[in-house]
Amino acid sequence: MSTGAILLVEDSETQALQMRRLLEGEGFTVQRAATAEAALEALNGTLPDLVIADYHLPAMNGDELVRRVRLNHRTRAIAVLMLTEARERELERQGLESGADAYVAKSAGQDLLLLRIRALLRGRGGEAPAPASTQDSAFRRTRLLLAEDSLTQRLALMAQLTREGHEVEVVSDPEAALATLRQDPAGWDGVLLNAATAGFDGVALVAALHGFRGETGASFQIVALVQEGAQALPGQLFAAGADELIPSPAPPETLSVRLRAALRRKLLLDEERRAAAESRERALTIERAQAKAAMAEALSRANEELEEANRQLRETQTRLVQAAKMASLGELVAGIAHEINNPLAFILAHQGTVERLLRRLEEQTPPEAETASLVARCRDRVGSMTLGLTRIQDLVANLRKFSRSDDGAFQRVNVPEALETVLTLLSPKLGERVVVQREFQGAEELVCLPALLNQVVMNLVSNAADAIPGEGRITIATRSDWRSYSIEIRDSGPGVPEELREKVFEPFFTTKPVGLGTGLGLAIAYNVVAAHEGSITVGAAPEGGACFTVSVPVRTEP
Numbered sequence: 001m002s003t004g005a006i007l008l009v010e011d012s013e014t015q016a017l018q019m020r021r022l023l024e025g026e027g028f029t030v031q032r033a034a035t036a037e038a039a040l041e042a043l044n045g046t047l048p049d050l051v052i053a054d055y056h057l058p059a060m061n062g063d064e065l066v067r068r069v070r071l072n073h074r075t076r077a078i079a080v081l082m083l084t085e086a087r088e089r090e091l092e093r094q095g096l097e098s099g100a101d102a103y104v105a106k107s108a109g110q111d112l113l114l115l116r117i118r119a120l121l122r123g124r125g126g127e128a129p130a131p132a133s134t135q136d137s138a139f140r141r142t143r144l145l146l147a148e149d150s151l152t153q154r155l156a157l158m159a160q161l162t163r164e165g166h167e168v169e170v171v172s173d174p175e176a177a178l179a180t181l182r183q184d185p186a187g188w189d190g191v192l193l194n195a196a197t198a199g200f201d202g203v204a205l206v207a208a209l210h211g212f213r214g215e216t217g218a219s220f221q222i223v224a225l226v227q228e229g230a231q232a233l234p235g236q237l238f239a240a241g242a243d244e245l246i247p248s249p250a251p252p253e254t255l256s257v258r259l260r261a262a263l264r265r266k267l268l269l270d271e272e273r274r275a276a277a278e279s280r281e282r283a284l285t286i287e288r289a290q291a292k293a294a295m296a297e298a299l300s301r302a303n304e305e306l307e308e309a310n311r312q313l314r315e316t317q318t319r320l321v322q323a324a325k326m327a328s329l330g331e332l333v334a335g336i337a338h339e340i341n342n343p344l345a346f347i348l349a350h351q352g353t354v355e356r357l358l359r360r361l362e363e364q365t366p367p368e369a370e371t372a373s374l375v376a377r378c379r380d381r382v383g384s385m386t387l388g389l390t391r392i393q394d395l396v397a398n399l400r401k402f403s404r405s406d407d408g409a410f411q412r413v414n415v416p417e418a419l420e421t422v423l424t425l426l427s428p429k430l431g432e433r434v435v436v437q438r439e440f441q442g443a444e445e446l447v448c449l450p451a452l453l454n455q456v457v458m459n460l461v462s463n464a465a466d467a468i469p470g471e472g473r474i475t476i477a478t479r480s481d482w483r484s485y486s487i488e489i490r491d492s493g494p495g496v497p498e499e500l501r502e503k504v505f506e507p508f509f510t511t512k513p514v515g516l517g518t519g520l521g522l523a524i525a526y527n528v529v530a531a532h533e534g535s536i537t538v539g540a541a542p543e544g545g546a547c548f549t550v551s552v553p554v555r556t557e558p
Helices: 013-025 036-042 062-071 089-098 110-122 151-163 174-183 202-216 233-240 252-364 372-405 415-430 450-467 521-531
Strands: 005-009 029-033 050-054 079-084 102-105 143-147 167-171 190-194 221-227 244-248 411-414 434-440 445-448 472-480 484-491 535-540 546-553
Touching (some): 005 036, 036 050, 050 062, 062 079, 089 102, 151 252, 202 221, 202 233, 221 252, 233 244, 411 415, 411 450, 450 472, 450 484, 521 546
Parallel strands (some): 005 029, 005 050, 079 102, 190 221, 221 244
Antiparallel strands (some): 484 546
């Protein structure tokens, strides 16, 4: 199982092969580049967890490679381990100052090299550091906790660290160190301790500090001073959790360079974690925004679907009301016509007998007779009765036509005759106060649903009559060509305001007082016209009233 990806930058084939075998034997995934230029090109792909670079490389040296890595925002947090010869102290300083995280001599043992590698990889990953103290900001002095039991050493180290710009707090024992850290776990950048002192166990303190980091999520670096030449202690300290070891006594420059490298590593990791946390937060914000947008879109679609369902429901309700209304009306009209027609036929038959008898009686009565004037008066009254009975007979015939015409099938209809039937049925409402003007210029026959003329025209004419407050005029005009047939109904009433013209065809919309209108007449008319794939519009008539225009395509066959 892989424990990390390593980019090895080594120009020597022999040393590269030895290093690869060592690292792969420990479970690392190794990619090798022979030059710094090849390493930079490799960093364009998947980033490694660690770069191990020899200082001496063809063309570009290792320190320049590190500078290039640190200048790129994508690669600046990658851990870099520099390899040099033990005697090249100046090169170690240059490599660390260029941005390398640690230095290992090529002559160092394999165990120490592996411990150093694991120490560098230990700080990678994890969540963002705990919220920083009020002292944390973009640019600030680094805070160091110095654990040293020797007063002389404490003073000397504190003086050097303070001169180099660090903010230093000093403790003399492990308990005080841990107590100080607990007060502000995230406010410290590093702990520098003397692991070679006789006053406390350096390995135990390192282990305690490393455990404290795990408990609190703190990210401070653990740097231990080790007596130069110690054999087992460095490995124990790395295993316990130390991030950097500095030989003691060491030149101030060595202490300064290695400590700065360790602290820089800590700050880079903190910045990487903060950037990752901000990126996650932005991603979550975007995801939440997208989720809200998706919910809003889904809600909008649901509202549209609900509106469409309501529209279809209203249309279905209108059609059901229309069908029930016409069915009931048809049955009622047919029943009334039948009941009237029977006694009407009886009366007409006997009326003819009475008229013949009066004619014979008049022939037999002398003109000078007193009964002659009575017979003549009876004949006049019978003639008036005949006229009334004929009108009743015509009305019954029209009712029977109306009741039979709504059979839901297209058929050839005589338009003037159908319009006259409608006007006859509406004659009680029209009376003498409304004059109907006819302008029949269209073809006499039209292939349509009879409801187009019976229901639509009846509703439009009835509404026009209701809209005229006193005496007025209604004009019914027909026009046709080879494409369409139009029926126009104009009135002299107040007209339909522009803001209401789009609403008048909606079901249950009415301008009539409560109880005088259902709001279904024009909705039924609209549906009937729509069944013909036609249109019905409302505008202003020249007389100032409303003008409804029904236009349907011309059909040649039912």
